[in-house]
Amino acid sequence: MKARRTIDWPQAAARAARLIPRDRLHPAVVGWADARPRAEGWAVALSGGADSVGLLLLLWAHWPERRARLGAFHFDHRLRGAESAADARFCARLCEALGVTLVTGRWKAARASRSEATARSARFAFIEREMARRRMRVLWLGHQQDDVAETMLMRLARGSGGGGLAAPRAIHAFAAGRAGAAPRFHVRPLLSVKKSEIARALRLAGAPWREDSSNAKDAHFRNRLRLDVIPRWVRAAQRDALSGAALSRELLEEDDRALEAWVDALGAVGADGSLSVSRLAGRPRAVARRALHRWLLLQPRAGELSRQGFDALLRAVERGAPVRHSLGTEGFAAIRAGRLRFEPARRRRTPH
DSSP: OOOOOOOOOOHHHHHHHHHHHHSSSSSSHHHHHHSOOOOOEEEEESSHHHHHHHHHHHHHHHOOGGGEEEEEEEEOSSTTTHHHHHHHHHHHHHHHHOEEEEEEEEOOOOOOOOHHHHHHHHHHHHHHHHHHTTOOOOOOOOOOOHHHHHHHHHHHHHOOHHHTTOSOEEEEEEEEESTOOEEEEEEEEGGOHHHHHHHHHHHHOOOOOOOGGGGGGOOHHHHHIIIHHHHHHHHHHHHHHHHHHHHHHHHHHHHHHHHHHHHHHHHHOOOOEEEEHHHHHTTTHHHHHEEEEHHHHOOOOOOOOOOOHHHHHHHHHHHHOOOOESSTTEEEEEEEETTEEEEEEOOOOOOO
C-alpha cells in the first residue's frame, strides 16, 4: 500500500498566498472583509476541490487574525461511494492541520438519479441550518472566473434578465428571515481569478486537492458547457473571453443595483404590501418589472406564475386600469383605485 504523503498545510497556505496575493482577489471583497467585526465568525463551503481548498488556504493566510473564528462545512452527497467518503476524510485532515473547525453532513436522501439542483439545495439547506445553529452570517464560496462564464451561458439559455446574469455576485446580501435580525452574506473573493490560476498556485504550493470524477461526465448542463462549449468559445474569441465575461457580470451588477435603487426611491410598494400602480406610470418597463417582482415576493399565498402570466400582469400594471388577474387557487392580483393588491379567493361553502 502506498503511504500517504504528509502535507505541511500551513506552509502550503503561505506559499499559495504569495502566488495569489490579496491584490489578485476581488477588490470589493477585500475591502468588505477588512471592515468586518473582528469577533465575526466566517465559514467556508469546503468540497475538497481545488477552488474551495484554495479559498480556505487564502483566507487562512491573508486574514491570520480571523483564524480562531474560521470554520468550514463539508456535505457528503453520497453519490460517488468510496470517493465521496475519501473527500470527507481529506477535508477533515486539512482542517485539523490548519486548526479550522469542520462540520460535516451527509445526504440521507441521496440517489444518483436526482438532479444537480436537488443536490445543491440539499447542500445549502445543511449549511444554512448549521450556520444558524452557530449564529454565523458569512459564508465564503470558491466560485471563480470560469464559473462566471458558465453561469452566464446557463442563464442566457433560459432567458434571464440583468439580475440573473449578474450572478454569481462577489458579495451577496440576503435579507434577514425575521424582523430585527441581521442579514446573511455569501462572499466570493475568487471571481477575479481563473480556475487554471488556482490550480497552478496549489501545485506550486504543494497543496493537493480532490477531483470529482462526475465533473468529467456530460450528464449535467454545466458540465457540458465546461467540457465542450467554454473551451471552443474561448478559442473562437481569440482573446481573454473569461475576463470579458467577468467584466460583463460586473457591469450588469452595476445596472442591477441602479434599477433596485430606482424602485426604492419610488416607494411603490407600500407598508400595507400593496403596489402603487400610479407611481410606476411613465417609468421604464424595467422599473415596473422590478417593482412587480418585489410585490409578488411579498404574497405568500400567490401561486407560481408562468412567464406568460407574469408578462400579462405586467402589462396590466403598465395600463393601470382596474383588473383582476388569477394568482393560482388561493387568490387574485387586483388593481383598484391605482393600487395592486392580493385578494383571497372566496371559499365555496360545502353543504352539510
